[in-house]
Amino acid sequence: MPRQAVPLTESQVRALEPRAARYSVADGNGLVIEVMTTGTKVWRFRYSLNGKRQPLATIGDYRMISLRVARARAQKYAELVAQGISPVATARRDRGAEAKADVLREAAELYMATEMAGKSDEYRRTTRRALDKDVLPAIGGLPVKSVTAEHVVAICDSIKSRGSPKMALHTRNVIKRLYEYLIARQLARANPAEVVPARSIATFESRTRVLSGDEIGATLHAIDTSSIRRPLKIALHLLALTMVRKSDLVESTWEEFDLEKASWRIPASRLKQDTDQLVYLPQQAVTLLRELHRARAATRFVFPSVRGGDRPIAKSTLNQAVKALGLDVEHFVLHDFRRTASVHLREMARHAQEDKSSAQTRQHARHVEATSAAAEARQIAQRWADFVDAQLDAARKSATRAS
Structure with missing residues (x-):
């Protein structure tokens, strides 16, 4: 044969x-x-x-x-x-x-039809929006090799003049990825967006990003419907539910969890501090962890590396997974889940006039071990998880109606 x-x-x-x-x-x-x-x-x-x-x-x-x-x-x-x-x-x-991809408009269509074909619906939508709204009207008729950094700066400045510096940065990144693709296919020699520094388009002070309820739902729904591996989806959902640091989650081991008692004790040695950190787990987190435990591919780490060996996934893995989704949530990083939870919980406490809960909320957000306030800390954890679930459910219903 x-x-x-x-x-x-x-x-x-x-x-x-x-x-x-x-x-x-x-x-x-x-x-x-x-x-x-x-x-x-x-x-x-x-x-x-x-x-x-x-x-x-x-x-x-x-x-x-x-x-x-x-x-x-x-x-x-x-x-x-x-x-x-x-x-x-x-x-x-x-x-x-076949389009003759020597003009940027045609090259962009080729890019969308080939390179973007396997991306998530949301990623394709946000890329298409940037191209159609700002890039192609300005330079779509130019030969691919005639586009310069000055063209990119002019497009970004126009977007910034509308009061949208973050969208300007997103659009610069779309042009950069488009030209990376064209260079790989020998349709371009240089990347005009690469020489335009991101900091020259949008600069940000200290992190103050807080997701709205709608953004929480949209983010988790995009993760849930994406093609990334199920363990990574669970990890991202757990970050939103538990409010822990990314490194604390990805390096966690099964021996740290007591799923019967719905608790997670992060050892002081791993935290590089004097005391262990106790995290109270809401019902939703326990359910996700039980799913992982049933399908576990390793005995020690909750999120083992797919490359084998006795090690967890890399700290950058979750960032890369989110970046690949192209989420339509401006200037979002994973750490924003922690700040978002703290702000929303304080708002919930204020509305409920629970005078003493704000201190406990801050305690829980830093995951300091609770003492006499254990029961209330559990209530706070569950209240937050229920709120997150409600936002995700609303996003799912919205997507169903849109389709």
Whole structure:
């Protein structure tokens, strides 16, 4: 039997270098990529009709056709061949329909159709909004290679003049990611947004970001409906529910938890302080931890590294997961969950006229071990979790109505 081709990855295709003579690398199902001596890479389809090997059918230039799209084309052509039909005419029509990505507007459409195809709905929506609202009206008609840093600054300044410095920074980042993609596909030589410092667009004083109830719900709903691994979804939800520091959560071990008593004791040695830290767990957190415990892939760490070994996930893992979602929550970082909980709980206490609860709220937000106030601290933890659940439920209903 003929040897099966090992499927390629996008990074492997990008890494293919020209040689003295052109050569081809197979992906499988008839799809091959041919690397020319000039470095140009062209997708082709290898097939036979009536028992005879036919000339390769050209799918198109790699710079304008991603691996995912090329595979879809190869599958379509293979189905034609199975019916005894040559795919050459169809392939020619497909190539004619390809956008010539030398103008930014067309390059942006290629980017959205290929690179952004696997991203979350929310990420695609916020990227599309930035492109359609500010980028393409200003420079969409320019050749890709003619866009300069001055163009990027002008776009950002226009957005800032509307009183939206954070949106200006977001838009600069969209342009930066677009050009990173174009450079990888050899459609651009330089990134005009890379030389525009983020601090020159939007500078922020000390962190004071507090999420509104709607933003809490939208954030958790985006996490819940994303394609990231289930343990990471749970970790992000637990950060919102428990108000702990990110490092305290990702490095936690199962021996620290007593799920029967709904408590979590973080040892002083891990905190680099004199006393342990007691965290009272609301019912929602216990439910999530029990799910993790049933499916646990390691005996020690609650969030073990997928790379194996006796270690937890990296501290940057949750940040990277959130960044990949492209959340439509301006200037949000994971630490904002703690500040958000503290502010909302104080507001709840003020409305309920619970005179002594504000001190206990601050105590709990810092996770200092409670003494005589244990029962009330548990109530506060549960009250916060119920509030978070209500925001998430509202976001789910809103998304259902919108669809």
